[in-house]
Amino acid sequence: MSEPVIRMEKIIxxxxxxxxxxxxxxxxxxxxxxxxxxxxxVGESGSGKSTLMNIIGVLDRQTDGVYYLEGQxxxxxxxxxxxxxxxxxxxxxxxxxxxxxxASALKNVMVPLMYSVERVKNQKERAMxxxxxxxxxxxxxxxxxxxSGGQKQRVAIARAMVNDPAIILADEPxxxxxxxxxxxxxxxxxxxxxxQGKTIVLIxxxxxxAAETQRIVTLLDGEIVNDQKGGGR
Amino acid sequence: MLLENIRxxxxxxxxxxxxxxxxxxxxxxxxxxxxxxxxxxxxxxxxLTATLNSxxxxxxxxxxEARYPEDDADWETWVYPxxxxxxxxxxEMVDGLIEMYxxxxxxxxxxxxxGSGTIQDVADADHYANVSVNGITPEYLDYMKLGIHAGRSxxxxxxxGQKRVCVIADTMADYYFDGRDPIGEQVSVVSGxxxxxxxxxxxxxxxxxxxxxxxxxxxxxxxxxxxxxxxxQTSFRLSGNERRxxxxxxxxxxxxxxxxxxxxxxxDYFEALYADNEDFHIYxxxxxxxxxxxxxxxxxxxxxxxxxxxxxxxxxGVGVMNIMLVSITExxxxxxxxxxxxxxxxxxxxxxxxxxxxxCLIGGIIGILIGVGIGALLGQVAxxxxxxxxxxxxxxxxxxxxxxxxxxxxSLFFSMLTGVFFGYYPANKASKMEVIDALRYx
Numbered sequence: 001m002s003e004p005v006i007r008m009e010k011i012i013x014x015x016x017x018x019x020x021x022x023x024x025x026x027x028x029x030x031x032x033x034x035x036x037x038x039x040x041x042v043g044e045s046g047s048g049k050s051t052l053m054n055i056i057g058v059l060d061r062q063t064d065g066v067y068y069l070e071g072q073x074x075x076x077x078x079x080x081x082x083x084x085x086x087x088x089x090x091x092x093x094x095x096x097x098x099x100x101x102x103a104s105a106l107k108n109v110m111v112p113l114m115y116s117v118e119r120v121k122n123q124k125e126r127a128m129x130x131x132x133x134x135x136x137x138x139x140x141x142x143x144x145x146x147x148s149g150g151q152k153q154r155v156a157i158a159r160a161m162v163n164d165p166a167i168i169l170a171d172e173p174x175x176x177x178x179x180x181x182x183x184x185x186x187x188x189x190x191x192x193x194x195x196q197g198k199t200i201v202l203i204x205x206x207x208x209x210a211a212e213t214q215r216i217v218t219l220l221d222g223e224i225v226n227d228q229k230g231g232g233r
Numbered sequence: 234m235l236l237e238n239i240r241x242x243x244x245x246x247x248x249x250x251x252x253x254x255x256x257x258x259x260x261x262x263x264x265x266x267x268x269x270x271x272x273x274x275x276x277x278x279x280x281l282t283a284t285l286n287s288x289x290x291x292x293x294x295x296x297x298e299a300r301y302p303e304d305d306a307d308w309e310t311w312v313y314p315x316x317x318x319x320x321x322x323x324x325e326m327v328d329g330l331i332e333m334y335x336x337x338x339x340x341x342x343x344x345x346x347x348g349s350g351t352i353q354d355v356a357d358a359d360h361y362a363n364v365s366v367n368g369i370t371p372e373y374l375d376y377m378k379l380g381i382h383a384g385r386s387x388x389x390x391x392x393x394g395q396k397r398v399c400v401i402a403d404t405m406a407d408y409y410f411d412g413r414d415p416i417g418e419q420v421s422v423v424s425g426x427x428x429x430x431x432x433x434x435x436x437x438x439x440x441x442x443x444x445x446x447x448x449x450x451x452x453x454x455x456x457x458x459x460x461x462x463x464x465x466q467t468s469f470r471l472s473g474n475e476r477r478x479x480x481x482x483x484x485x486x487x488x489x490x491x492x493x494x495x496x497x498x499x500x501d502y503f504e505a506l507y508a509d510n511e512d513f514h515i516y517x518x519x520x521x522x523x524x525x526x527x528x529x530x531x532x533x534x535x536x537x538x539x540x541x542x543x544x545x546x547x548x549x550g551v552g553v554m555n556i557m558l559v560s561i562t563e564x565x566x567x568x569x570x571x572x573x574x575x576x577x578x579x580x581x582x583x584x585x586x587x588x589x590x591x592x593c594l595i596g597g598i599i600g601i602l603i604g605v606g607i608g609a610l611l612g613q614v615a616x617x618x619x620x621x622x623x624x625x626x627x628x629x630x631x632x633x634x635x636x637x638x639x640x641x642x643x644s645l646f647f648s649m650l651t652g653v654f655f656g657y658y659p660a661n662k663a664s665k666m667e668v669i670d671a672l673r674y675x
Contacts, residue, residue, distance in 0.1 A: 080578075102241075102244055115571070
């Protein structure tokens, strides 16, 4: 069996370590995600799923345990390398979109290309390609405040995809959307998964959305209490 | 990437126009005051220089001056002594000086006004020309930058031989000789007090109205007087004054000569010659030294204003630092998003340093524009003040008002430096943020 995209062993995350108010959020998570999997992580608020996502996304560091991303030990990486990993290997989709307010949709999609270590040629064409993939090419010159929530999230997905990452990490991507647009966004994830074989990790508290994925990992109080196959579509 | 950074910086500065403008105010004031003062100072300096150069370049004025009493008590009985033949500076003395310091002095410019007169055509009462007859040294035409149009200039031989030759103005040649070649023609000047002077025309010089003062246009052109140049010694003989020396003359300095050194050398030379003269000695004066004094004053003012400008740049810079800190706090989330998308710490730092530099540079450019505008205006005013102070010489004054390129470049440089210096701390603070904290910042 080939090396999984994500391999976590006994991941522990503690806040205020060594202080009286020390708080352990994750109590030793073991998790592997193989290439091409569409996994959802579900759990109540405070179950630690966001903390886990931050560690998977190399936004935060674990207190203990090891995390291999594509076989590389993330814990050993310098800040520079971690930046490059976020830039090239991970595509983020946030609940609140996190688009740059002063930049057009196109510019927003181009941001990861701009921060790329290697000089990416034809940045505009590449970004336009991503926008048309999510059906937003006609809104390329619009700023975020001129777009609806669903459109913003589509731009954000285009931005997540622009550097062809190993995994897409979506943190409650439909949380700020009504259920109809939420389903539309989910359709895009399913398409990316089915057509391009992307590895997708979806964090949600919606059992309904989780049921659409291949695998459902349930977190409770910082521990994985259930890891089952999902229904898929 | 750098271009993108600059574009983003400009966008974020323009997103907060009022705030940015207020932030830039200190820099605008500092830079514009430096530009204003350097423009005025530079304009005064170059106006004086251009004017002096047009008046014959760098010269040393030499006077025969009485030895004033050293004791105050002697002043009451002292009278200015009469000048005798031996008190005048002779051509031989001057030649000796030029021979001794050929790399400093190129010649002597001296003139002696003989009188005004009329050249009358005996055949036609209505055909005449008014002239003002001046005795000059051979170098004088060169010194006045008057070119020879036809024939030749006056020579040392003309001078030594007290020859009856003259050089006339081209305007006079045109209307009096009416197209005929004036060279070799004899002219008779009837002076205002009845003397008749005969000269042979040997040359024609190009008349320069600016040099000889205003033209009275109410007089018909043929009645206007032009300068006729004759050898200096000839003028002395014709005036009945047999002296062969000067009580005042200008020494022409070589283009590269050091005026101060030349002044010392000339003074020493004449001090030695006049050591035995109880009544008189030679006093040297150089316009360049006056210029240097004015320059010194202007430089002192410039340095003082620059000091004030430096303080205002520092205050402005602190303002920039403050606003950058505010901006970074406001944009913490944006910083977090950028880091999540792969921006390295140094990329974030660069972005905010560039924003501070652009902010300061825009302030600097606005300051330069204001400074150039006001400076040019005040430079003109200063020019007019000079003109009205020296109304008699107003036609000689050549106004040159322009901003100093050095000051502009330095201003841009210091604006940038302010941006780097005061932008670095906030930018570094931004780059030190933890991505997860920045991303979660509310």
